[in-house]
Amino acid sequence: DLPAPSNISAWWNFGSLLSLCLAMQITTGLFLAMHYTADTTLAFASITHICRDVQYGWLIRNMHANGASVFFICLYLHIARGLYYGSYALKETWNIGIILLLLVMATSFVGYVLP
Numbered sequence: 001d002l003p004a005p006s007n008i009s010a011w012w013n014f015g016s017l018l019s020l021c022l023a024m025q026i027t028t029g030l031f032l033a034m035h036y037t038a039d040t041t042l043a044f045a046s047i048t049h050i051c052r053d054v055q056y057g058w059l060i061r062n063m064h065a066n067g068a069s070v071f072f073i074c075l076y077l078h079i080a081r082g083l084y085y086g087s088y089a090l091k092e093t094w095n096i097g098i099i100l101l102l103l104v105m106a107t108s109f110v111g112y113v114l115p
Contacts, residue, residue, distance in 0.1 A: 011081035014074045021071035028064035029111075068108065075104065 035054055037046040050057040079101070081087075088094045 007085050011077070011084075014078040014081065017074045018071065018078060021067055021074055024063065024067045025071060028060050028067065031060050032064055072108075075101070 032050060035046060035050045035057070037043060047061075050061055052058075054060070079097075082094070082097065
């Protein structure tokens, strides 16, 4: 027998997928930020520039947009696993997870609305 919890299953992969999605979001976000202009008169022109003139800019933009959706799907499935296995009984761990969830929501809101 392996020295692992008895309730380990495929649901445990979503925590690792979260870190992979987060790394992809940070990487693609940095590459997009190198070419993005936040000025209201030039914002759409900079997106057009990224998609047309930057090498693989269209791919970076699509990976960033779709990576956010995959990130939240993995996040919600990770929370669902915790609810299913009763991890809310571990108060300190659960509260830290709730704080991290609120921070992720606030960060994604700021990253989506403010630019």
